[in-house]
Amino acid sequence: xxxxxxxxxxxxxxxxxxxxxxxxxxxxxxxxxxxxxxxxxxxxxxxxxxxxxxxxxxxxxxxxxxxxxxxxxxxxxxxxxxxxxxxxxxxxxxxxxxxxxxxxxxxxxxxxxxxxxxxxxxxxxxxxxxxxxxxxxxxxxxxxxxxxxxxxxxxxxxxxxxxxxxxxxxxxxxxxxxxxxxxxxxxxxxxxxxxxxxxxxxxxxxxxxxxxxxxxxxxxxxxxxxxxxxxxxxxxxxxxxxxxxxxxxxxxxxxxxxxxxxxxxxxxxxxxxxxxxxxxxxxxxxxxxxxxxx
Numbered sequence: 001x002x003x004x005x006x007x008x009x010x011x012x013x014x015x016x017x018x019x020x021x022x023x024x025x026x027x028x029x030x031x032x033x034x035x036x037x038x039x040x041x042x043x044x045x046x047x048x049x050x051x052x053x054x055x056x057x058x059x060x061x062x063x064x065x066x067x068x069x070x071x072x073x074x075x076x077x078x079x080x081x082x083x084x085x086x087x088x089x090x091x092x093x094x095x096x097x098x099x100x101x102x103x104x105x106x107x108x109x110x111x112x113x114x115x116x117x118x119x120x121x122x123x124x125x126x127x128x129x130x131x132x133x134x135x136x137x138x139x140x141x142x143x144x145x146x147x148x149x150x151x152x153x154x155x156x157x158x159x160x161x162x163x164x165x166x167x168x169x170x171x172x173x174x175x176x177x178x179x180x181x182x183x184x185x186x187x188x189x190x191x192x193x194x195x196x197x198x199x200x201x202x203x204x205x206x207x208x209x210x211x212x213x214x215x216x217x218x219x220x221x222x223x224x225x226x227x228x229x230x231x232x233x234x235x236x237x238x239x240x241x242x243x244x245x246x247x248x249x250x251x252x253x254x255x256x257x258x259x260x261x262x263x264x265x266x267x268x269x270x271x272x273x274x275x276x277x278x279x280x281x282x283x284x285x286x287x288x289x290x291x292x293x294x
Contacts, residue, residue, distance in 0.1 A: 004117060005064060008279075009056045012110045015275035016049035016102055019267055022198045024249060026206075027214070027256040027263040035253075036217070036260045039096050048099050051092035055085035059107045063114025071115075071130040078111050078131075101168060101268035108132070108172060109272055113279060124276075125175035132173040136166050155216050163221050167212040168265065176272060182208045183273030187282055194284060196240035199249070201273060203239065206266045207231035213264035223261070 020042055023030030031042045058081045066074045085103050090096075112127040119127075140160050145153065156167045171178060186204035190197035207228050215221055230252055237245040256263070277283030 001064070005057070005060045005114070008060045008110055008114055008117075009053065011275055011278040012056045012059075012106050013049050013053060014278060015106065015271045016052075016099060017046060018194075018198065018274050019271045020045040020049075022195060022202065022270075024253040025199070025202060025263070025267070026249070026252045027217075027261045028267050033253075033257075036257055036262050040098060044093055044096060045098050047092050048089050051088050052085055052099065052103065055081055055088065055103065055107065056110050059111040060114040063111040063116075064118055066115060071127065072133055074111065074115070075108070075131040075135075078107055082107050101264065102271050105168060105172060105176075105268055105272055106275060109176075109275055125180055128172065129175045132169075135173045136169050139169055140166065156212060159212050159215060163215070165210060165212060165215070165221075167210075168268065171269075176269075178205060178209055178269055179272045179276065183269060184276050184280075184282070187273055187277045192240055197283070198270070198274065200235070200239040200241075202266065202270045203231045203234050203249075205269050205273065206263060207235065209266050209269060211263055211265035213262045214266075217260055217262045227263070 020029060021031060023032045025035070028035050029037050029040045029042060029045060034041050059078060062074060062077055062081070066077075068074070082103050085107070086100060089099055089103065108128060108131065109124070112124055112131060115127050116122055116124055140157070142161075145157055145161055148157075153161070156169065159165045159167060166173075183201060183205050187197065187201045190200050192200075210224050211227065214223055214227055234245055234248050234252065237248050239245045240249075255261075274283060
């Protein structure tokens with residue numbers, strides 16, 4: 001079981017490092033460019049990912065050993081670990097927000113996957129839903145939000161009040177449907193090198209996601225539909241498998257850079273998709289074989 005726990009932790013960290021390694025990703029940091037994030041680079045993301053090792057150990061240990069029937073209590077405990085993990089991350093990055101979204105979502109998935117290993121009769125989506133039951137009702141209490149000083153509102157809270165968007169909390173509470181129904185199936189069907197597969201999977205996610213980071217950068221909600229159409233056009237052109245698809249992605253990358261747009265929300269969903277891909281042997285099964293896992 002110790003080897004299983006270590007593999008779970010490693011897969012979480014690998015998922016974060018794989019994501020930042022993919023290029024070119026419009027609106028995101030990759031090894032070639034910092035994109036619209038001049039305060040970041042790929043090395044900062046690697047440092048950030050490695051700083052979260054202990055947090056994922058805690059997440060896995062919690063999931064492996066939780067015995068109560070109310071899984072919202074497991075999430076409540078996980079959140080206390082997450083608060084400390086954010087502090088560790090910010091210390092490693094000198095205050096730059098590299099993986100705050102992943103601390104939340106990947107923490108949830110690693111904990112849920114650990115719990116699933118001990119309770120194989122349950123699927124991952126069911127566990128996540130049970131963990132996060134009532135999350136948005138609690139976090140997005142209208143009266144409490146309106147009573148909160150504007151300068152203290154998070155970006156997610158502001159977008160909820162302005163557009164009614166529940167963001168990653170809503171996605172998580174629903175069991176990560178974008179990951180389970182869009183990301184993972186796209187990864188299964190993807191072809192080519194690991195880089196090509198992850199790029200095309202990422203664009204499938206962009207084509208379906210209401211990316212709150214993009215809305216924040218653009219200052220308008222209709223930018224989401226523009227991103228959806230652009231991602232769909234890229235996929236229609238053949239994605240990484242055709243020169244037309246690759247050329248279109250290069251132009252899109254430049255457009256996002258010029259407009260200072262970020263797809264940070266989609267990047268977090270790609271991390272989760274990669275994590276599940278690694279766990280299920282969809283992605284890089286040869287690595288699992290070398291570790292004696294299959």
